[in-house]
Amino acid sequence: MRSSNPVFSRRGFSRDNGYAGFGAGPQAGAANPYAANPYAGSPYAQPGNPYAANPYAQGGPDLAQGYPQAPVQTAGRMTIDDVVSRTAITLGLVILAAGAAWALELPVGLGFGAGIVAMVLGLIQSFKAKPTPALILAYAVFEGLFLGVLSQAYNDIARGAPMQAVIGTTAVFAGVLIAYRTRIIRVDRRFTRFVVGASIGFILLMMVNMMFAAFGGGDGLGFRTGGLGILFGVIGVVLGACFLALDFKQIEDGVQYGAPREESWLAAFGLTLSLVWIYTELLRLISILNND
Template sequence: MNSKNPFFKSDTFSSNKVHDAVIMDMDQTMTVAGTINKSFILLLLLVLGAFGTWNMVSNAQNPMIFTIGGAIVGFILVLITSFKPHLSSYLSPAYAVCEGLFIGGISAILDQVYPGIVIQAVSCTFVTFLVCLGLYKFKIVQVTERFRSIVIAATAAIAIYYFFSWVLTFFISFQPIHHGNSMASIGISLFVIVIAALNLFLDFDQIEEGAAQRAPKYMEWYGAMGLMITLVWLYVEFLRLLSKLSKR
């Protein structure tokens, strides 16, 4: 069992491994540095996409079509890429733009209701990423099989809870516990943020494993896209938590 991301399945990098007898040139194989560079490119594209829907809100335009559309198209691109990793060099930039449209729309709307919430959420996400990266780099936190299994089990439980809570709202008058600003709701948000952060360790580990196994060069885009998925999830959960705290 590996990362919550469909990108970081246990056999993804090994099945796309480049055989040493065929390719020895490091320019044609996956590296950690190359994945980092691709991650920065995707982040830039995400910010550009977010600026588009953010600017629409600033100009008193309704961004919901692009916001919802970006989320749907982004999800479809994730599914396609998870089954077709060799297309990641083309689909991951498109995913970043679409996810940017989604992020920009919800961020702009929430920032009008709770001024300053976006800066706080971005700061929290950035600090969390740096802390997790430092803990992983200096081997303070090591990704063992037990650690991996616990994180995946917790992530799966969260996904199942969110899904069934959403489905129940269509059939009965039901308000999920994580809605509202009660202490229980805030507690759930904190738990989800912790699990999202722990997924970063799995992502770092799988990227290093892909580089060690000499996966083909396009897997750098694949790894960068998977890491971006976790960061977007973490950012959205911080937005959710901060909005609950602002209501109180």
């Protein structure tokens, strides 16, 4: 069963296999030293598929050693260009909607209402077996409206914080991409377990803090202000960077093993979620630092 949280419900975050990859295919034989690799069962690496040369299912090089050259692309298979173009469309809608919300000075109530709609649309996409482009694009619009209102509110508190958060998000994206491509970051079973476990704990703490704030007033347990706020802001940014690494692994596996072209929409959705997460955490962190 897939997770109800859009952060954990991307391809690979299911209870079927528990790890980052493309589903739960049969594992390789016990004699194969790569049999425990979560990517060994890719459904796209099947006999007759030109992408069937899965290095993990055949005792190939491990994550630190790089990958064999991908075969020539065939029609209907996901490519890097597909992911880039669809991510550009999705993020472009987020940016346009955020700019419109800022320029029109939408009321805070409408902005947070748009945020709730975006969350619902994200959850619906999370439960669907296949990506729905219209649903993902609608999510991007409503998420953008929410971010526009949120950014304007933070800008009133800490002048220039939204632009600083945009620059910081871009820097985190570039840094994680370079670290992933140079194999400084290795997305394996242990890495995935750590990210999922840490993220669940982080989200639960934030939910508890919100409940205390709602019923007790103020900032609840203080996880969003002062020294604790700075600490949890840094942790949130680091978790967002880890999400990006998982997204990059998903994309690389999809291209290598011939994922259907429609999976590029899910990759764009995942990247958008990660970047929005990083931006909002940086926005809070910068606001706290500017007001200390």
